[in-house]
Amino acid sequence: MDTKNYGWQSDFAKSYIAQGRAEGRAEGRAEGRVVGRVDALLYVLEVRGVEVPDEVRERVTGCTDTEQLDRWIKRAVVVDKAEDLLD
Known part of the structure; x- marks a missing residue:
């Protein structure tokens, strides 16, 4: 029997597959929002010529x-040092 193309038939299985897909999409969207904000924050600092030390970069990229x-993005527009974001 070829199981690669087997489609789950029961309503029980279909409901759990659908639930898993929905949860995966929600997690993907949430992760995308975080990554987008981290990228925006670091981009604002880069464009402004503000140097970002490794400690600050690690804290920013680790934030979820x-x-x-x-809040940090708003501060990034006006700070002179990246360290001032974290005060």
């Missing part, structure tokens, strides 16, 4: 709190 990232 979109509200915190939004």
Whole structure:
């Protein structure tokens, strides 16, 4: 029996497959929002010519709190040193 193209037939299996897909899409969107904010923050600092030390870069790239990232993006527009983002 060729199982590669086997489609789950029961409603029970279909519902769990659909639930898994929905959860995966939601996680992907959430991760995309975080990555987009991190990229935007680092880009703003780069364009402004603000040097970003490794410690700050690690903290920013490790952050998954979109509200915190939004606060840092607003600060990135006016700070003179990347370290001042984290105060």
